[in-house]
Amino acid sequence: xxxxxxxxxxxxxxxxxxxxxxxxxxxxxxxxxxxxxxxxxxxxxxxxxxxxxxxxxxxxxxxxxxxxxxxxxxxxxxxxxxxxxxxxxxxxxxxxxxxxxxxxxxxxxxxxxxxxxxxxxxxxxxxxxxxxxxxxxxxxxxxxxxxxxxxxxxxxxxxxxxxxxxxxxxxxxxxxxxxxxxxxxxxxxxxxxxxxxxxxxxxxxxxxxxxxxx
Amino acid sequence: xxxxxxxxxxxxxxxxxxxxxxxxxxxxxxxxxxxxxxxxxxxxxxxxxxxxxxxxxxxxxxxxxxxxxxxxxxxxxxxxxxxxxxxxxxxxxxxxxxxxxxxxxxxxxxxxxxxxxxxxxxxxxxxxxxxxxxxxxxxxxxxxxxxxxxxxxxxxxxxxxxxxxxxxxxxxxxxxxxxxxxxxxxxxxxxxxxxxxxxxxxxxxxxxxxxxxx
Numbered sequence: 001x002x003x004x005x006x007x008x009x010x011x012x013x014x015x016x017x018x019x020x021x022x023x024x025x026x027x028x029x030x031x032x033x034x035x036x037x038x039x040x041x042x043x044x045x046x047x048x049x050x051x052x053x054x055x056x057x058x059x060x061x062x063x064x065x066x067x068x069x070x071x072x073x074x075x076x077x078x079x080x081x082x083x084x085x086x087x088x089x090x091x092x093x094x095x096x097x098x099x100x101x102x103x104x105x106x107x108x109x110x111x112x113x114x115x116x117x118x119x120x121x122x123x124x125x126x127x128x129x130x131x132x133x134x135x136x137x138x139x140x141x142x143x144x145x146x147x148x149x150x151x152x153x154x155x156x157x158x159x160x161x162x163x164x165x166x167x168x169x170x171x172x173x174x175x176x177x178x179x180x181x182x183x184x185x186x187x188x189x190x191x192x193x194x195x196x197x198x199x200x201x202x203x204x205x206x207x208x209x210x211x212x213x214x
Numbered sequence: 215x216x217x218x219x220x221x222x223x224x225x226x227x228x229x230x231x232x233x234x235x236x237x238x239x240x241x242x243x244x245x246x247x248x249x250x251x252x253x254x255x256x257x258x259x260x261x262x263x264x265x266x267x268x269x270x271x272x273x274x275x276x277x278x279x280x281x282x283x284x285x286x287x288x289x290x291x292x293x294x295x296x297x298x299x300x301x302x303x304x305x306x307x308x309x310x311x312x313x314x315x316x317x318x319x320x321x322x323x324x325x326x327x328x329x330x331x332x333x334x335x336x337x338x339x340x341x342x343x344x345x346x347x348x349x350x351x352x353x354x355x356x357x358x359x360x361x362x363x364x365x366x367x368x369x370x371x372x373x374x375x376x377x378x379x380x381x382x383x384x385x386x387x388x389x390x391x392x393x394x395x396x397x398x399x400x401x402x403x404x405x406x407x408x409x410x411x412x413x414x415x416x417x418x419x420x421x422x423x424x425x426x427x428x
Contacts, residue, residue, distance in 0.1 A: 036250025119333045120378045121385070147408050150395045156382040157375035157399055164334045164374025168367050171335070181364045185371055185403045194361050194405050 019057050021047040023071060026064045031113035035122065038065065069124045072111055076104060077132050079208045090140030091192055095200050097136060098162060098183045100208055105166045106178060116167050120160045133158055140190060147191030158186055233271050235261040237285060240278045245327040249336065252279065280338050286325055287342045290318060293422045294346070304354030305406055309414050311350060312376060312397045314422055319380045320392060330381050334374045347372055354404060361405030372400055 025046035029038050040061055044051045058064040080100060084093040105112030118125045133155035140146030148154045165182035180201040187197035239260035243252050254275055258265045272278040294314060298307040319326030332339045347369035354360030362368045379396035394415040401411035 034250050036248050116335055119335075120374065121330055121333075121381050149398075150393065153379060153382050153395055154399060156378040157396065160334065160374035160376070160378025160381075161371035161403075162374070164370040165367060167335050167374075168370040179364065181367055182371065184363075185368060188405065189375075189399045189403045191402065191408050193407070 015057075018047075018049060018053070019067075022049060022054065022057055022064055023068050026068050027072070027110060027114055030065070030068075030117050031110045034117045035065065035119070065118075066124050068114070069118070069122075069128055072114065073125065073128045075211075076101070076208075077128060079211055080132070082209045082211055083206060084136075088143075090136065090143055090145040091187060091190070091196075091200050092203065094136050094140065094190065095183050095187060095203070096205060097132075098158075098186055099180060099201070099205050101162060102166065102169075102178070102182060103205075106169060109170055112166050112170050116163055116170065120156075120163060126156075126159070129159060130155055137190060145192075154190065158189065161186060161189070229271075232261075232263055232267070233281075236263060236268065236271055236278055237282050240282050241286070241324060241328055244279070244282075244331045245324045248331045249279065249333070279332075282328070283332070283336075283338045283342055286328065287339065289425070290315070290422075291342060291346050293425055296423045296425055297420060298350075302357075304350065304357055304359040305401060305404070305410075305414050306417065308350050308354065308404065309397050309401060309417070310419060311346075312372075312400055313394060313415070313419050315376060316380065316383075316392070316396060317419075320383060323384055326380050326384050330377055330384065334370075334377060340370075340373070343373060344369055351404060359406075368404065372403065375400060375403075 022043055025043045026038060029042050029046060033042075038061055040054050041051060043061075043064060044054050054064075058067065080097045083100070084096060087093050087096075105115060115125070130152075134151050137146060137148055137151045137154055137158075141148050141151060162182065169178050183201040184194075184197045187200060188194055192200065236257055239257045240252060243256050243260060247256075252275055254268050255265060257275075257278060258268050268278075272281065294311045297314070298310060301307050301310075319329060329339070344366075348365050351360060351362055351365045351368055351372075355362050355365060376396065383392050397415040398408075398411045401414060402408055406414065
């Protein structure tokens with residue numbers, strides 16, 4: 001009995017490991033060649049997994065991309081939610097979230113390039129980050145902190161501007177350490193006066209809390 | 215003699231027509247399938263041109279994309295330059311340019327989708343629009359109208375935000391006629407106070423001048 005449980009444990013660990021390798025292969029492929037360059041062959045070859053095995057883990061090419069977004073973006077979104085849940089100033093919440101997103105891209109460039117390559121029009125990515133951005137902007141509108149006549153448009157534009165800022169930093173060849181100007185511009189966009197945005201983006205950035213595995 | 219000239223004229227007209235069809239095929243292919251979906255076969259099949267003929271017109275897949283960008287974006291940039299050359303208020307210049315870019319996407323959705331699909335990281339597109347955006351922002355900084363500590367970052371973020379706004383309008387299913395909120399947000403980003411941005415984006419939009427063929 002114990003032997004069976006251990007054997008099962010080994011098999012499950014191996015399955016989890018194969019799944020992880022497939023997702024990492026998809027991440028590297030997107031990071032280097034863009035999302036349209038993803039094929040099931042390109043993923044299985046990178047992961048050194050038999051092509052037929054792929055379908056034991058994912059239904060389709062899009063399913064592995066969605067899993068990648070869930071594991072690398074949705075999880076980060078959940079950690080941002082945990083960080084900002086107790087905060088009351090919408091401008092602080094927004095600034096901290098933007099700075100953590102940028103810091104993640106800078107400390108893990110493969111992650112940043114996945115964001116850039118998925119781009120402004122990828123449905124799953126938009127569904128993962130869009131509602132969070134809209135929610136945080138709406139908190140600011142409701143409390144009178146932000147002045148935004150069209151929250152969903154502002155959320156989309158924030159996302160595009162942030163991806164472009166990531167590209168500017170990750171793709172640049174001769175740049176100093178990134179400043180927080182990008183967050184300053186985005187607070188201004190939400191209607192925060194320039195001098196105040198300048199102060200808010202310089203607040204100490206609280207660390208992201210760890211959260212339990214899904 | 216006259217006969218030869220006429221014959222040459224016909225051949226040149228036919229060549230110009232084939233070139234135009236190849237560029238339009240590239241435009242439609244990008245618009246529908248994204249830039250990574252472009253192959254020389256996909257272009258020649260769409261254009262109904264023999265595959266070998268392609269190389270009489272373009273060196274490579276990338277060359278036809280660059281020609282498309284030149285003809286559809288650089289030309290528009292030149293018309294914007296002609297429109298704004300005599301203007302002195304940087305905020306007006308910026309607002310008018312942004313609104314004409316958006317109006318072009320809305321009146322010619324295939325053009326808008328090409329912009330969205332080329333995305334925030336396409337070198338030629340960035341080289342075509344980036345320097346113009348940076349120049350217009352710099353005019354505002356030099357005249358004290360804009361407050362921008364990092365012009366090239368702000369130009370990149372403006373571009374990403376504008377593409378996202380185009381995607382929001384072209385991809386949306388249940389939207390009213392687009393407002394000028396997108397331009398308002400981008401003027402705020404450049405440091406224009408919200409109440410003033412609100413007025414500037416509502417100024418009558420002067421028509422784009424026609425310019426001679428390149």
